[in-house]
Amino acid sequence: MKRIALLGMPNTGKSTLFNRMTGASARVGNWPGITVELLTGKILLGSDMVEVIDLPGIYDLHGFSEDEQVVRHFLHENVPDLALVVLNATQIERQLSLLLQLRQLNLNMVVLLNMADEARKFGITIDAGKMSEALGIPIFLLSAKYGSGYPEALQAATKALRYTTPGMAEQLRDQLEQDEYIESEMARVLQHSVQVPARMSDNLTTQLDRLMLHPWLGLPIFFGIMFLLFQAIFFFGQPLQTGVGMLFTWLHDAALVPLLSSLPDALQGLLLDGIYNGVATVATFVPIIVLFFLFMAIVEDTGYLSRAAFLMDALMAKMGLDGRSFVMLLMGFGCNVPALMGTRVMRSRTLRLLTMLVIPFSLCSARLQVFVFITAALFAPKSAALVLFSLYLLSFASAILTALLFKRFFPSNEPFVLELPPYRFPTLRQMVLRGWHEVHHFVHRATKFIVAGVVLVWLLTHMPPSAAPASADTWAGIVGGWLHPLFAPTGITPELTIALIFGFVAKEIVIGSLAVIYGLSGHALTNELAGQLDWVQAYSFMLFTLIYTPCLSAIATLRSESKNTGFTLVSILWSLSLAWLVSITFYQGARALGY
Amino acid sequence: MPAVALSSLTPGEGATIVAIHTDEPLHQRLLAMGFRTGKHIEVIRKARFSGPLQVRIGTTDILVRKNEAEQIKVRKV
Ligand SMILES: Nc1nc2c(ncn2[C@@H]2O[C@H](COP(=O)(O)OP(=O)(O)O)[C@@H](O)[C@H]2O)c(=O)[nH]1
Numbered sequence: 001m002k003r004i005a006l007l008g009m010p011n012t013g014k015s016t017l018f019n020r021m022t023g024a025s026a027r028v029g030n031w032p033g034i035t036v037e038l039l040t041g042k043i044l045l046g047s048d049m050v051e052v053i054d055l056p057g058i059y060d061l062h063g064f065s066e067d068e069q070v071v072r073h074f075l076h077e078n079v080p081d082l083a084l085v086v087l088n089a090t091q092i093e094r095q096l097s098l099l100l101q102l103r104q105l106n107l108n109m110v111v112l113l114n115m116a117d118e119a120r121k122f123g124i125t126i127d128a129g130k131m132s133e134a135l136g137i138p139i140f141l142l143s144a145k146y147g148s149g150y151p152e153a154l155q156a157a158t159k160a161l162r163y164t165t166p167g168m169a170e171q172l173r174d175q176l177e178q179d180e181y182i183e184s185e186m187a188r189v190l191q192h193s194v195q196v197p198a199r200m201s202d203n204l205t206t207q208l209d210r211l212m213l214h215p216w217l218g219l220p221i222f223f224g225i226m227f228l229l230f231q232a233i234f235f236f237g238q239p240l241q242t243g244v245g246m247l248f249t250w251l252h253d254a255a256l257v258p259l260l261s262s263l264p265d266a267l268q269g270l271l272l273d274g275i276y277n278g279v280a281t282v283a284t285f286v287p288i289i290v291l292f293f294l295f296m297a298i299v300e301d302t303g304y305l306s307r308a309a310f311l312m313d314a315l316m317a318k319m320g321l322d323g324r325s326f327v328m329l330l331m332g333f334g335c336n337v338p339a340l341m342g343t344r345v346m347r348s349r350t351l352r353l354l355t356m357l358v359i360p361f362s363l364c365s366a367r368l369q370v371f372v373f374i375t376a377a378l379f380a381p382k383s384a385a386l387v388l389f390s391l392y393l394l395s396f397a398s399a400i401l402t403a404l405l406f407k408r409f410f411p412s413n414e415p416f417v418l419e420l421p422p423y424r425f426p427t428l429r430q431m432v433l434r435g436w437h438e439v440h441h442f443v444h445r446a447t448k449f450i451v452a453g454v455v456l457v458w459l460l461t462h463m464p465p466s467a468a469p470a471s472a473d474t475w476a477g478i479v480g481g482w483l484h485p486l487f488a489p490t491g492i493t494p495e496l497t498i499a500l501i502f503g504f505v506a507k508e509i510v511i512g513s514l515a516v517i518y519g520l521s522g523h524a525l526t527n528e529l530a531g532q533l534d535w536v537q538a539y540s541f542m543l544f545t546l547i548y549t550p551c552l553s554a555i556a557t558l559r560s561e562s563k564n565t566g567f568t569l570v571s572i573l574w575s576l577s578l579a580w581l582v583s584i585t586f587y588q589g590a591r592a593l594g595y
Numbered sequence: 596m597p598a599v600a601l602s603s604l605t606p607g608e609g610a611t612i613v614a615i616h617t618d619e620p621l622h623q624r625l626l627a628m629g630f631r632t633g634k635h636i637e638v639i640r641k642a643r644f645s646g647p648l649q650v651r652i653g654t655t656d657i658l659v660r661k662n663e664a665e666q667i668k669v670r671k672v
Pocket of ligand 1: 008009011012013015016057114116118143144145146300301302424426430
């Protein structure tokens, strides 16, 4: 099958073009010579199926960044039959340098000057015909987002594919480094074919930025936007998640239980409470991921994410992070899983890993449910708000501490030079496709891991069959017994230790597991907890719940996004140790003070 | 006019790039972003608390951190 590779600088619209070409059929795949996965899709072009590959954006064919190495290795190992070079027409003056570098590789190329709509709006005129003549490469104007010029571009690609690739000239490096050659070539090509107005006239962007990046108002507006986003995800996500949960419960009660009732109890438990619950856990994340990325598509595509970087950089740079990390951290307060996936916008791997190490400390909505329940059980209504607020503060503090401690192990290897694009609004199609791709990715990558984890915890809390579920005689109870010397000094009781083992799967089930452990629910459970624990123990338990591993889905995501089991283990171990240290310090401190 | 650091310009000021003294990876990235000697550059705004600068070269707006902008020498026009 013939291969078409999309090449170009970041933010030129490669993904937009790729999505237009392949629709929802794109898949991630591995390629020889490189370690990262690339999106590919198969399409019918003319009468042949061809494979389209979306390569990472590069600034310079000889750059030092990871993406630049990936592209070099890819081109070396898998010479494409056609390179579709995507350039941003509004920045043609500087992007031409990459094209000139690529031209020297002797690849079979078609150049697409994307964002033709914006170029027109900004008063930039480009004579594609003249430019094509000057360079000896077919060049077309295109708007990947709105589709104008797309049929012509496809036709040109089809035509170019009929010729075989000349192959790549070796030993080009020396020649390529002749900057002067590139500069004089740029001037020659641009002279006759491009006219740029003396001043850019994107009034909308200038005016919006005057407000959004205002010295005093910029930060309050930023936090306002984040708050709204967060509320929106919560507002729409909660009912959807509940809905999916109810659907699965209904299916469980109405169909599966009667269907499986003839099987032995243990097998029933394994199938229903283990495997089926695992699948249901995956499913409840689907609506929240879709919603999150619908909104993320807006924040990213409008260009606001770069503005957030501008506003927050002074603070975040001290922690070895950048403004985009901060946005993901904040979004993590809704749900850690999509926030971890969202770090993919950061192209520096070390920056991304450090951000992923920090996000799990965000107090997500699942943990909030636990805290609301326990606070209601053990604290007077007037101190409840203060308790919750203190937990939010501690969540930030743990994140900051982690960043400060670990930043030297993750020194950023990528220069921080971000482009500030003009404000744009994504089309509905772009938003929906984004949501779809991310959900597909999550379900594909995380399902096995999550189901296995849920089954494991089910086994721990239900085996041996002679023991009452979640009691001290189960394996979980036995493990809880071993751990008791470790947990006693934190004030966490053996019953609560078993709840923490459940909480490893998902924080949503912690309260439910307490109900199983005590054999009580609702008010009776509240009263039992209030009788068994004092507030110091309860707060210590909440601290541990806040800081230790958020849930199995977060671990699965950490693992699939970092592709590094060692890193995932470090993250789990660190959060467990920190949780233990904070709980013990608090508990012993409070007791020493006489509480 | 003597050359000064890009970071010393105030918002609204324009200048010509005379030298880039950064390390190699950053230098290469800056080149690709359009930072070449002789090019006109304008500081649009500066973030608070010694944060990054927003600069404009041709039709591209770019964020650079303050300590990196110190390594770029310009001559005011
Ligand atoms: N106005 C306009 N915007 C576009 C066009 N193509 C892409 N974009 C936008 O440019 C931004 C970057 O596009 P993306 O496909 O993510 O670029 P990539 O980094 O090269 O993959 C997004 O906000 C797109 O919506 C276009 O033809 N016209």
